[in-house]
Amino acid sequence: MNNSVFLNTVRFVLLVLTQVLIFNNLHFMGYINPMVYVIFFYWYPIKANRALFMVISFFLGFMIDIFSDTLALHSIASLTVAYARPVVMRFCFGVNYEFQNFTFKNTTKVQRVTFLALLILIHQMVFFSLEILSFSHILLILKKVLTTGVVTLILCTLFSSLFSPKNE
Structure with missing residues (x-):
């Protein structure tokens, strides 16, 4: 098996497990739930097949949806990113x-x-807009996007500095 394929498979599995077992159970200040699996979109190889990337992204969101019981919110947000x-x-x-x-x-x-911040922003905007699904609650959507996005960005930047290869 190609080293890149193996590395991305391990990252995929570990991010799903980390998200569903650890970060889905954390609720900072009652509503901030970091979504660290978004770093997969940052780590995925740049020159890889885009159609395969879309399928893997859907599957990543689908796995998080299954374990989080969030209907298709993570799948749609992952596909959008x-x-x-x-x-x-x-x-x-x-x-x-x-x-x-x-x-x-x-x-x-x-x-x-x-780059990572914009990926997180897109993901959070789609996710929370569909979760709340009301323009009358635009301030709540923005509050959740901002707070959850900042915490997610901090954690993803930390993960990136800890687990990315040194030549990156």
């Missing part, structure tokens, strides 16, 4: 990411954190 990822990469890294020799080690830390 997977679909928007190339646009976010173009915004954060410019046209450079489309070249064959592009790697994260050629980017700045600010670009990587911005």
Whole structure:
């Protein structure tokens, strides 16, 4: 098995287990529930097959939905992030990411954190908009997106610095 495939499979399984066993049971201040599995979209290889990435993203969200009993909220949010990822990469890294020799080690830390923050923001906006499903509660949606997004960004940045390869 290819090393990249094995690494992504291990990351997938560990992120699902970490999310459903640890982070789904944490509720900071009563409503902040970090969604650290979003870091999978950051870690997934840049030049991998996009159709496969969409299927894996759906399956990731589906697994979290099954264990969290959240209908299809995580699946829809994960698919949206997977679909928007190339646009976010173009915004954060410019046209450079489309070249064959592009790697994260050629980017700045600010670009990587911005990329991760935008992925988290998209995920949180879709997730909480569909969870609450009411424009009359827009302030509640924004409060949840902001608070949960900040905690998720902090934890994902910490995970990224701890578990990413040193050459990244």
